[in-house]
Amino acid sequence: MTNASALPVVRTVAALRETVAGWRAAGQSVGFAPTMGALHEGHLSLIDAARGAADRCVASVFVNPTQFGPNEDFAAYPRTEDADAKLLAGRGCDLLYAPSADEMYPAGFATEISVSGVTEILCGASRPGHFDGVATVVAKLFNQVQPDLAVFGEKDFQQLQVIRRLVADLDLPVRILSAPTVREADGLAMSSRNRRLTPAQREVAARLNRVLKATAEALAAGEPAKPVLNAGADVLKEAGFDGVDYLEARMEDGLAPLQEGAGGQKARVLAAVRLNHDDGGDVRLIDNWPFTRPQAR
Amino acid sequence: MTNASALPVVRTVAALRETVAGWRAAGQSVGFAPTMGALHEGHLSLIDAARGAADRCVASVFVNPTQFGPNEDFAAYPRTEDADAKLLAGRGCDLLYAPSADEMYPAGFATEISVSGVTEILCGASRPGHFDGVATVVAKLFNQVQPDLAVFGEKDFQQLQVIRRLVADLDLPVRILSAPTVREADGLAMSSRNRRLTPAQREVAARLNRVLKATAEALAAGEPAKPVLNAGADVLKEAGFDGVDYLEARMEDGLAPLQEGAGGQKARVLAAVRLNHDDGGDVRLIDNWPFTRPQAR
Numbered sequence: 001m002t003n004a005s006a007l008p009v010v011r012t013v014a015a016l017r018e019t020v021a022g023w024r025a026a027g028q029s030v031g032f033a034p035t036m037g038a039l040h041e042g043h044l045s046l047i048d049a050a051r052g053a054a055d056r057c058v059a060s061v062f063v064n065p066t067q068f069g070p071n072e073d074f075a076a077y078p079r080t081e082d083a084d085a086k087l088l089a090g091r092g093c094d095l096l097y098a099p100s101a102d103e104m105y106p107a108g109f110a111t112e113i114s115v116s117g118v119t120e121i122l123c124g125a126s127r128p129g130h131f132d133g134v135a136t137v138v139a140k141l142f143n144q145v146q147p148d149l150a151v152f153g154e155k156d157f158q159q160l161q162v163i164r165r166l167v168a169d170l171d172l173p174v175r176i177l178s179a180p181t182v183r184e185a186d187g188l189a190m191s192s193r194n195r196r197l198t199p200a201q202r203e204v205a206a207r208l209n210r211v212l213k214a215t216a217e218a219l220a221a222g223e224p225a226k227p228v229l230n231a232g233a234d235v236l237k238e239a240g241f242d243g244v245d246y247l248e249a250r251m252e253d254g255l256a257p258l259q260e261g262a263g264g265q266k267a268r269v270l271a272a273v274r275l276n277h278d279d280g281g282d283v284r285l286i287d288n289w290p291f292t293r294p295q296a297r
Numbered sequence: 298m299t300n301a302s303a304l305p306v307v308r309t310v311a312a313l314r315e316t317v318a319g320w321r322a323a324g325q326s327v328g329f330a331p332t333m334g335a336l337h338e339g340h341l342s343l344i345d346a347a348r349g350a351a352d353r354c355v356a357s358v359f360v361n362p363t364q365f366g367p368n369e370d371f372a373a374y375p376r377t378e379d380a381d382a383k384l385l386a387g388r389g390c391d392l393l394y395a396p397s398a399d400e401m402y403p404a405g406f407a408t409e410i411s412v413s414g415v416t417e418i419l420c421g422a423s424r425p426g427h428f429d430g431v432a433t434v435v436a437k438l439f440n441q442v443q444p445d446l447a448v449f450g451e452k453d454f455q456q457l458q459v460i461r462r463l464v465a466d467l468d469l470p471v472r473i474l475s476a477p478t479v480r481e482a483d484g485l486a487m488s489s490r491n492r493r494l495t496p497a498q499r500e501v502a503a504r505l506n507r508v509l510k511a512t513a514e515a516l517a518a519g520e521p522a523k524p525v526l527n528a529g530a531d532v533l534k535e536a537g538f539d540g541v542d543y544l545e546a547r548m549e550d551g552l553a554p555l556q557e558g559a560g561g562q563k564a565r566v567l568a569a570v571r572l573n574h575d576d577g578g579d580v581r582l583i584d585n586w587p588f589t590r591p592q593a594r
Contacts, residue, residue, distance in 0.1 A: 013468060108551070110414045111432070111466035116407045135408070136467075143468040169408035170433075171310060171440040254405070 007089035009096045013144045016097050020058070020145060028055035032147035032174075034138060037061035037098075038078035038192035039087045042182040046151040047091045049179045058145050059088050060097040062104065067133030076281060078192055097145065104140065112136050115169070118161050118255050122270055123286065126245040134159060135166050142167075142174050149175040153182075155189050157268060157288045161255050181287070183209065189287045196283045201275045204240035208273055208287050211235050215247070215269045216291035225249050225258055229269075236273055242282065243274035252290075263295035304386035306393045310441045313394050317355070317442060325352035329444035329471075331435060334358035334395075335375035335489035336384050339479040343448040344388045346476045355442050356385050357394040359401065364430030373578060375489055394442065401437065409433055412466070415458050415552050419567055420583065423542040431456060432463050439464075439471050446472040450479075452486050454565060454585045458552050478584070480506065486584045493580045498572045501537035505570055505584050508532050512544070512566045513588035522546055522555055526566075533570055539579065540571035549587070560592035 010016045020030060031050030035043050043059075050057040061084055068074035085096055112132055118124075119131035142150065152160045160178055167176055182190045187209035188202075197205055215232040219225060233247045249258045252266040259265075270288040277283070307313045317327060328347030332340050336358075347354040358381055365371035382393055409429055415421075416428035439447065449457045457475055464473055479487045484506035485499075494502055512529040516522060530544045546555045549563040556562075567585040574580070 017470075108462075109466050110462055111410060111412045113467075114409050114411065116409070117405075118407070140466075140468050143470060146470060165405075166408055169406050169437075170410075171437050173314075173440060173443060 007085045007093065007096050009085060009098055011097075011099055012103055013099070016058075016095075016144055017146075019095055020056075023056045029149075030054055030145070030147040031057045032060070032141070032145045032150040033057070033093075034060045034062075034141050034150065034152075035084075036063045036077065036192065037084050038080050038195070039084045040182075040190045040192065040194075042153055042155060042190035044087060044091050045179050045182050046153060047088060047093050049151045049177055050149070051092050053149055053151075053177060054147070056094045057092065058095045058097055058147065059093050060099075060141055060145070062097075062099055062137070062141075064104075064133060064137045065101060066105070066136060067130050069127055069129065072127070073193075073196075073281060073283075076196065078195060104137070113139055113166065113170075115162050115165050118158065118165055121250075121255060122158050122246055122248060123272055124158070126272060131159070131162050135162060138163055139166065139170065139172065142172050147174055149177055151177045151179055153180075154178050155181040155191070155287065157270060158255060165254075187213075189285075191285060193283050193285060196277075197275065198277075201240075201283070204275060205285055207239040208236070208241070208271060208285060209289070211239070211247075212269055212271055212287055212289040215249075216289040219249055219258075219267070219269065219293065220291040222294045225260075232269075232271075236271070240275075241273040242276040245272035245274065245284070247271040249291075258293075260293075261296065263293045265292065267291055267293060304382045304390065304393050306382060306395055308394075308396055309400055310396070313355075313392075313441055314443075316392055317353075320353045326446075327351055327442070327444040328354045329357070329438070329442045329447040330354070330390075331357045331359075331438050331447065331449075332381075333360045333374065333489065334381050335377050335492070336381045337479075337487045337489065337491075339450055339452060339487035341384060341388050342476050342479050343450060344385060344390050346448045346474055347446070348389050350446055350448075350474060351444070353391045354389065355392045355394055355444065356390050357396075357438055357442070359394075359396055359434070359438075361401070361430060361434045362398060363402070363433060364427050366424055366426065369424070370490075370493075370578060370580075373493065375492060401434070410436055410463065410467075412459050412462050415455065415462055418547075418552060419455050419543055419545060420569055421455070423569060428456070428459050432459060435460055436463065436467065436469065439469050444471055446474055448474045448476055450477075451475050452478040452488070452584065454567060455552060462551075484510075486582075488582060490580050490582065493574075494572065495574075498537075498580070501572060502582060504536040505533070505538070505568060505582060506586070508536070508544075509566050509568055509584055509586040512546075513586040516546055516555075516564070516566065516590065517588040519591045522557075529566075529568075533568070537572075538570040539573040542569035542571065542581070544568040546588075555590075557590075558593065560590045562589065564588055564590060 031054030033046040113135040186206040218228045272286045328351030330343040410432040483503040515525045
């Protein structure tokens with residue numbers, strides 16, 4: 001149960017529930033931060049938020065195969081459990097839950113959760129089935145951990161909206177907190193995938209956030225959306241990104257299309273871009289930035 | 298909160314959770330029996346089982362629109378809440394949860410749970426989408442009530458297997474109990490739909506269980522399955538049923554096809570039949586009976 005980091009690690013639902021039941025019996029509340037590991041400051045900010053809102057904090061590390069498409073980077077996704085455990089222990093996390101794929105999806109597994117609407121746009125359009133995998137594994141993790149609250153990052157802004165919809169629709173007894181995106185000094189949103197970038201790609205990657213900010217500023221100034229977004233996509237391509245899956249502006253609430261009359265309401269500009277590797281693989285990066293359209297006069 | 302029957306009734310998730318939280322705070326365990334109302338002795342046997350296994354018992358009455366097909370009997374399904382509440386109170390049930398469709402599926406609802414495999418045969422083949430509706434509403438009800446255990450009847454044998462699969466796959470922290478089918482004196486399985494039968498149809502309906510028993514006996518005696526089942530379906534049609542959706546023999550475990558070498562293992566013969574009304578509607582009845590193939594010599 002112990003390792004060099006002194007952070008307890010459990011790998012089965014039974015062991016997880018035994019630990020959490022002990023906390024419950026002592027009247028303690030439980031916060032939860034689900035991750036796919038390869039932890040960075042962005043993840044650790046979720047731990048901080050969970051610790052600030054609950055007596056105990058569980059983190060999970062599980063690279064969930066069902067949310068990767070057949071040609072995506074499941075095999076290449078970084079796995080660094082020992083380093084993750086040390087980082088979590090250093091941040092005051094109480095328990096690491098790191099189940100195997102067999103523990104999560106034993107033989108005969110046959111259930112899938114689908115959230116429609118908010119999953120069909122943006123990343124849902126370019127990654128078919130991705131959000132079904134996310135919704136199913138998050139519901140499982142919630143039922144396994146049974147936390148009072150769970151924390152998700154705003155970097156995966158669409159995922160956050162899918163989780164909120166899932167929790168509301170299935171009446172999951174878990175409060176969802178969001179944490180702001182944590183960035184490198186040059187603005188790049190922290191991501192486990194960043195470590196797969198070459199030095200040259202890392203320089204290109206920093207342009208993503210700058211284009212999102214510039215696009216958001218133009219939209220906040222009342223410039224017409226379509227030409228602003230088209231120009232932004234052109235800038236991304238010129239900056240050296242090999243593909244732009246999308247650059248879109250949407251209302252925060254349900255990620256509905258940007259309403260031209262919606263001055264004063266919260267909106268986001270969101271993008272997904274790709275950088276190709278020589279071996280044929282690619283690194284897909286996402287980011288988003290808030291803005292508010294001006295009030296009509 | 299009170300009515301003539303003195304059984305507390307709640308109609309919102311918030312009120313439900315408040316009552317259950319009070320029991321939890323007093324250290325009491327909670328049993329749950331979900332129903333679609335129009336209660337009969339079959340349902341009340343679920344209440345008995347829940348009361349026998351937990352300190353407190355919640356029953357729900359909700360005619361779930363999403364498990365009815367477009368041409369099925371959702372509108373005609375009997376609704377008798379006052380009588381239901383009296384019957385539940387008489388059996389020692391502690392709380393009736395009777396939400397509205399708007400409470401269960403508010404505007405923007407967008408989530409569906411699908412269980413594959415066991416849902417695609419038998420009633421799943423003749424009622425497409427039915428078990429998605431069942432799985433989704435049962436997961437919601439479980440998350441709303443948060444019981445220690447829930448009781449389902451063996452009359453809906455396939456539904457019981459779907460629920461067991463759902464609970465295992467999503468790690469729902471609820472123990473599933475099953476209760477034997479309760480029958481009228483002539484063998485007809487009790488069903489809320491029986492009250493929609495004409496007197497003549499009621500006589501035909503009693504033949505269903507007799508044919509299932511005779512089929513099960515022949516299969517238990519080692520007779521070849523296919524001719525036995527074909528003959529049974531012919532008898533059902535001759536008995537006056539207007540349609541036979543299926544008459545099949547399957548292993549109890551996962552409702553896998555009957556394995557010829559599976560002597561000594563639990564199996565079931567299952568049927569769904571229809572009786573037509575003059576107005577164009579019909580009444581669909583299901584039933585099942587256990588058997589065990591003889592051991593090979």
